[in-house]
Amino acid sequence: MTAGVEPRRTLAEGLATYFAENGFPPDGGYGARWAFARLGPVRTGLPNTGARRRAARYHDLNHVVTGYATDLRGEVEISAWEVGSGCRRFWAAWLLGLSAMLVGATRWPGATVRSFARGRQTRNLYGWDYRVALDTPVAELREALGLTQATSVRPGDIVRFVAWLPVAAAASVVIGLASIVTAPWWLRAEVHRYG
Numbered sequence: 001m002t003a004g005v006e007p008r009r010t011l012a013e014g015l016a017t018y019f020a021e022n023g024f025p026p027d028g029g030y031g032a033r034w035a036f037a038r039l040g041p042v043r044t045g046l047p048n049t050g051a052r053r054r055a056a057r058y059h060d061l062n063h064v065v066t067g068y069a070t071d072l073r074g075e076v077e078i079s080a081w082e083v084g085s086g087c088r089r090f091w092a093a094w095l096l097g098l099s100a101m102l103v104g105a106t107r108w109p110g111a112t113v114r115s116f117a118r119g120r121q122t123r124n125l126y127g128w129d130y131r132v133a134l135d136t137p138v139a140e141l142r143e144a145l146g147l148t149q150a151t152s153v154r155p156g157d158i159v160r161f162v163a164w165l166p167v168a169a170a171a172s173v174v175i176g177l178a179s180i181v182t183a184p185w186w187l188r189a190e191v192h193r194y195g
Contacts, residue, residue, distance in 0.1 A: 005017050005018065005064055005067070005138060006138070007137065007138045007139035007142065008137055008138075008139060009137065009138055010134065010135055010136060010137055010138070011061060011064060011065070011133055011134050011135070011136055011137075011138055011141060012134040012135065014064040014065075014138050015028075015060060015061065015064055015134070018060065018063060018064050019060075022070050028056065028057070028060055029048075029056075030048075030053045030056060030057060032048050033047070033048055033189065034046070034047065034048055034185075034186045034189050035047075035048040035052055035056070036186070036190075037075075038072070039072065039103070043190070044179045044186075045179065045182065045183075045186030045187075045189065045190070046175070046178055046179055046182065046186070047178075047182055047185075047186075049092065051090070051091060051092040052092040052096070054090065054092070055087070055090040055092040055093035055096070055126075056092075057130065058090065058093070058124075058125050058126045058128075058130070059078070059082070059093060061125045061130075061133060061134075062078060062081075062082060062124050062125055062126075063078060064138065065125065065138060065141050065142055065145060065147060066078060066081065066147060068081070068115075072103070072107075073104075073107075073108055073111065075100055076100050076101065076103055076104030076107070076108060076111070076112055076115075077104065077108075077111055077112065077115040078115070079096070079097040079098075079099075079100035079101050079104070080097075080100075080101045080104055080112045080113075080115040080116040080119065080161075081115040081116065081118055081119035081122075081124070082097045082119060082124055082126070083097045083098055083101050083116060083119065083164060084115070084116040084117065084118065084119020084120040084157075084160075084161075085119035085120065085122055085123055085124040086119075086124070086126070087124075087126050088126045088127040089127070090126050093126060094171070095171045095174060095175060096171075096175065098164065098167055098168040098171035098172070099168065099171045099172040099174075099175045101116070101164065101168050102165065102168035102169060102171070102172050105161075105165060105168070112161075113153055113157070113158060113161050114153055116157060116160075116161045116164075117151060117152070117153040117154065117157035117158075117161075118151045120157050120160065121146065121149075121151040122145050122146035122147055122149075122151065123144075123145045123146055124145065125141070125145070
């Protein structure tokens with residue numbers, strides 16, 4: 001569970017706490033030109049496109065309602081949960097989520113499958129009215145999304161998880177290529193950040 005997010009608080013209050021606890025800027029970094037991620041010791045960047053910013057806003061809301069952490073394992077788990085519950089028309093969420101899910105399939109297969117199965121049995125906030133969601137108490141959203149019910153891994157969840165793996169591999173290639181192609185620009189931004 002994300003520490004400090006009281007279920008009685010609104011999602012907007014929980015989001016502010018989530019940003020502060022994780023060292024994110026007050027706007028979540030949505031206005032930044034580049035989005036950076038760390039895979040173990042390697043830090044990589046991608047352009048913070050409109051599609052990525054749009055998906056990130058909902059992804060962060062999903063972090064607050066689910067309580068998944070923002071370390072690598074937590075990102076893998078929430079990504080598998082989002083893929084399992086569906087990212088609707090948020091193509092950046094599909095690409096990034098599938099790519100992270102592939103990492104989870106190799107590093108934490110059990111936890112990743114459990115998160116994917118949980119997603120198949122619950123819902124997420126992609127496609128919700130953003131403003132309405134922010135004004136809703138976290139406990140109410142958890143109930144509406146089915147997050148208060150127990151879930152288990154069913155045989156069909158495993159079959160669907162395995163079926164997604166080739167797509168996840170393709171998504172990982174796309175993300176990797178995008179990071180390589182844009183490396184001269186995001187590396188320059190990194191140098192300025194530390195220079």
